[in-house]
Amino acid sequence: MIEKPNKDGKPPTVEYQEEEILVSCFLTLQLFNGTFGRAMEAGGVELLMQKLEKFFYRYLQTLHLQSCDLLDVFGGISFFPLDKMTYLKIQSFVNRVEESLSLIKYTAFLYNDQLIWSGLEQDDMRILYKYLTTSLFPRHSEPELAGRDSPLRPEVAGNLLHYGRFLTGPANLKDPEAKFRFPKIFVSSEDGYEELHLIVYKAMSAAACFMIDASVELTREFCEQLDGLVGPQLTLLASDICEQFTINRRTSGPEKEPQFKFIYFNHMNLAEKSTIHMRKTASVCLTSVHPDLMKILGDINCDFARVDEDEEIIVKAMTDYWVVGKKSDQRELYVILNQKNANLIEVNEEVKRLCATQFNNIFFLD
Numbered sequence: 001m002i003e004k005p006n007k008d009g010k011p012p013t014v015e016y017q018e019e020e021i022l023v024s025c026f027l028t029l030q031l032f033n034g035t036f037g038r039a040m041e042a043g044g045v046e047l048l049m050q051k052l053e054k055f056f057y058r059y060l061q062t063l064h065l066q067s068c069d070l071l072d073v074f075g076g077i078s079f080f081p082l083d084k085m086t087y088l089k090i091q092s093f094v095n096r097v098e099e100s101l102s103l104i105k106y107t108a109f110l111y112n113d114q115l116i117w118s119g120l121e122q123d124d125m126r127i128l129y130k131y132l133t134t135s136l137f138p139r140h141s142e143p144e145l146a147g148r149d150s151p152l153r154p155e156v157a158g159n160l161l162h163y164g165r166f167l168t169g170p171a172n173l174k175d176p177e178a179k180f181r182f183p184k185i186f187v188s189s190e191d192g193y194e195e196l197h198l199i200v201y202k203a204m205s206a207a208a209c210f211m212i213d214a215s216v217e218l219t220r221e222f223c224e225q226l227d228g229l230v231g232p233q234l235t236l237l238a239s240d241i242c243e244q245f246t247i248n249r250r251t252s253g254p255e256k257e258p259q260f261k262f263i264y265f266n267h268m269n270l271a272e273k274s275t276i277h278m279r280k281t282a283s284v285c286l287t288s289v290h291p292d293l294m295k296i297l298g299d300i301n302c303d304f305a306r307v308d309e310d311e312e313i314i315v316k317a318m319t320d321y322w323v324v325g326k327k328s329d330q331r332e333l334y335v336i337l338n339q340k341n342a343n344l345i346e347v348n349e350e351v352k353r354l355c356a357t358q359f360n361n362i363f364f365l366d
Contacts (some may be wrong), residue, residue: 020073021065024130029055031127034186034193062135069287069294070301070334074265076272077129080114086244090117093233097208100229103216105196106187108209111241113137120211124187126270128198128209136200137207140167163238164231166223167200167207173220173227180223184214201230206238260337260354261289263297267330276336289336293317297334300325304332314347322347326355333359 003012033039033055039048082090094107094117108125109117113133118125170178182197195214200207208230212218264273276287276294287294300313300323310328317323320340324347326333335351342350 020075021063021068024072024075024127025056025059025063027123027127028059028131031124031131031185031187032183034195070263070297071272071274071277073298073301074270074272075126075130076265076270077126078114078273079271080111080116080241081248082116082241083244083248086241087116089237089240093237094119094208096233097210097230101210101222101226103212103222104210105213106211110207110209111238112205121188122270128185132200132207132209136167140202161235162203162231163235164201164203164227166227167202168198169218170223173224178220180218180220182218185211187211199226201226201234203231203234204238204242206234206241208234259339260335260350262336262354262358263334264359265332267332290318293321293323293336296323297325297336300334301332314344324351326351 003014005012029052033051036048039051090109094109098104098107106119107117108115108120108128110129110132115125115129120128166173169182170180172178182199185196185198186193187196196211197214197216197218199210199212199218201210202208210226261276262274263276265271276289296315296317300315303313304311304325304327312327313325315323315325320338322337322339322342324333324335324337326335333355335354337347337350339347339350
């Protein structure tokens with residue numbers, strides 16, 4: 001909720017937020033526990049209550065509602081920009097692994113917390129993506145930065161460097177006491193849903209998620225086979241992507257501080273892009289603009305949600321800022337401009353230029 005101060009010494013007005021966060025909670029619960037009906041069949045209301053309590057006890061601690069903003073409302077997916085050749089290498093890697101390890105039903109591939117490839121249905125990937133980027137990856141990044149989990153000398157498999165490790169399942173394959181238990185997830189299928197083991201495996205900044213039918217028992221041998229096959233290839237791919245990314249940044253020239261910052265969201269493929277957020281994890285949300293401006297973005301979004309037609313809203317905000325919202329053909333763009341003496345026509349021209357350079361005019365019809 002948001003408390004709005006009132007004049008004349010009256011108590012503040014309380015505004016409750018929309019239900020998007022509640023829906024997101026429910027879908028995350030369903031991803032890890034299946035449907036309510038399934039729990040009821042297995043053990044009645046008692047079991048359902050136990051599952052709810054166990055899930056929400058942990059999940060509510062990861063919800064930092066005070067730092068929620070427009071990106072949480074969209075619940076979108078940030079895609080990693082790639083050239084065709086590197087994308088084909090990743091597709092080829094996924095095909096090779098799925099062919100060699102036929103138990104794997106679905107694969108997802110991420111780099112730097114951004115999605116590159118997914119074999120899952122879009123709605124399932126959306127919830128899994130949120131779990132990976134706000135919960136699982138941040139938990140493992142701190143030890144990695146401190147050098148505790150990442151080997152100082154990588155293992156060498158044949159002549160190949162190998163930085164791979166499991167983020168779910170066994171922490172250390174060489175440990176004779178290692179447990180080969182993986183979290184289970186429930187994804188939609190033709191007959192309702194299917195239960196899967198979730199194996200998340202990482203090498204440097206690249207992560208691959210492998211999903212395997214939950215009825216299969218995963219053994220040490222299988223994990224060693226996966227580690228031996230995926231580790232060296234993923235390490236190589238991670239360094240290829242990093243190299244390509246560096247080249248692309250170099251050719252695009254030095255980054256000047258732009259006059260504008262924006263958030264873009266596409267409802268059709270759930271793609272989101274933000275130059276406003278410097279870092280967003282479950283517990284930290286660093287935005288480069290004032291919270292009052294983020295609030296205006298939220299208000300514009302609420303206005304867009306009320307109507308089906310395409311529309312544009314321009315707001316003159318505090319001191320030197322203009323805020324522009326555009327909605328067109330299932331896509332939304334929110335721009336914050338810092339131009340002290342600009343008028344409405346100049347702001348409109350600036351946004352047109354942004355659409356032409358950043359989005360190839362893909363969606364805004366005047």
